[in-house]
Amino acid sequence: EAGVAQSPRYKIIEKRQSVAFWCNPISGHATLYWYQQILGQGPKLLIQFQNNGVVDDSQLPKDRFSAERLKGVDSTLKIQPAKLEDSAVYLCASSRPAGTASGNTIYFGEGSWLTVV
Amino acid sequence: TQLLEQSPQFLSIQEGENLTVYCNSSSVFSSLQWYRQEPGEGPVLLVTVVTGGEVKKLKRLTFQFGDARKDSSLHITAAQPGDTGLYLCAGALWNTDKLIFGTGTRLQVFP
Numbered sequence: 001e002a003g004v005a006q007s008p009r010y011k012i013i014e015k016r017q018s019v020a021f022w023c024n025p026i027s028g029h030a031t032l033y034w035y036q037q038i039l040g041q042g043p044k045l046l047i048q049f050q051n052n053g054v055v056d057d058s059q060l061p062k063d064r065f066s067a068e069r070l071k072g073v074d075s076t077l078k079i080q081p082a083k084l085e086d087s088a089v090y091l092c093a094s095s096r097p098a099g100t101a102s103g104n105t106i107y108f109g110e111g112s113w114l115t116v117v
Numbered sequence: 118t119q120l121l122e123q124s125p126q127f128l129s130i131q132e133g134e135n136l137t138v139y140c141n142s143s144s145v146f147s148s149l150q151w152y153r154q155e156p157g158e159g160p161v162l163l164v165t166v167v168t169g170g171e172v173k174k175l176k177r178l179t180f181q182f183g184d185a186r187k188d189s190s191l192h193i194t195a196a197q198p199g200d201t202g203l204y205l206c207a208g209a210l211w212n213t214d215k216l217i218f219g220t221g222t223r224l225q226v227f228p
Contacts (some may be wrong), residue, residue, distance in 0.1 A: 004159075035218075042121075042205050042218035043160070056215060091159050105150070106160035106207075106216055 002026065004109035014103075017081035021112040025073070025094030026098065028106045033075050033106065034067055035091040043091055068081050082116045089113050121208055121219035122142075129225045130196055137224045138207045140206035147211045149182055149189045154203040186191045 005024040013019050025032045030051050034044035046065065047057040052072040060067070064083070069075040079086055091112040096105075121138045121142045129209075130136055140149070148167045152160035164173050166182035166189065180191040187207055206219040 033216075040203070040221065040223060042123075042207075042221045044218070045215070048215065093159075105162060105165060107162070108152075110157075110159045113157075 004092055004094055004107055006109035006112050008018040008112060009110065010113045010115075012117060013048075013082055014117050015084055018078065019082060019114060020079075021077045021090050021092075023092030023109060023115075025075075025092070026107055029094035029096055029107075030072070031095045032069055032075050033091075033093040033095075034075070035093065035108075037089045037091055037111070039088070046077070046090075055057070079114075082114075084116050087114055087116045088108045121206055121217055122177075123204075123206060123219040125222060126220065127223050127225075128228070130187045132197055132226055133195050135227075136193050136196055136224070136226075138204055138206075140189045140191075140195075140208075140219050142187050142208060142217075144208065144217075145186045145207035145211070146217075147186075148209045149186075150179055150207045150209070150216070151191055151203040152188070152207065154205060155201075160203075160205055178210050196224075198226045198228050200224060201226050 007022050011019055032049045034046045036046050037043040046060045047067045049069045052069050066080055067077045090106050091111045093106045093108045094102040124139045151163045152164045154160040164180045169186045170184045171182045176195045181190050204222045205215045209216055
């Protein structure tokens with residue numbers, strides 16, 4: 001079974017520029033997550049999708065961050081304009097819905113490493 | 118806001134030593150997961166504990182879920198350099214797909 005795919009793996013941009021990250025979840029996983037992980041800390045949930053609907057985006061800085069999952073499969077996370085404090089790893093993850101077999105088990109991609117200079 | 122505190126935050130030990138990492142919260146979780154993350158990689162699931170008081174063993178790693186489902190511990194016996202990494206606990210909120218991550222414990226095992 002293929003894992004969660006993310007691209008690009010690494011990105012360096014200047015502050016005030018924009019960047020987009022792409023994620024393809026594990027086939028059949030209806031739930032997709034974007035997490036932000038500052039170096040040395042635990043991941044922080046930015047947004048959670050169930051199919052193509054948003055379940056939770058309470059910690060997404062909506063003035064500069066946006067995410068979509070138009071067809072309920074792939075997802076894109078965009079940052080515009082970027083700030084220095086956005087330097088982090090952006091992790092995409094997917095899971096089956098809670099209550100199903102292996103529900104609540106989240107599988108992560110390798111992450112997209114962003115450096116804002 | 119639910120919060121999962123992990124302790125210690127950093128741990129540096131010699132090969133062969135034992136160690137315990139703690140994960141504590143005031144919230145009750147339906148399940149709790151432990152992940153290990155190596156530099157440049159995403160977190161990788163080690164174990165999921167579901168029942169209060171449950172103990173699971175994975176080779177030299179022993180995981181325990183507290184009776185009240187608010188805390189968990191990870192014990193490593195005879196640590197090896199390959200155990201080096203960031204250990205993360207994550208609690209699942211009841212009847213949701215939401216996972217709250219702990220603050221992380223960075224382990225360094227020296228040969």
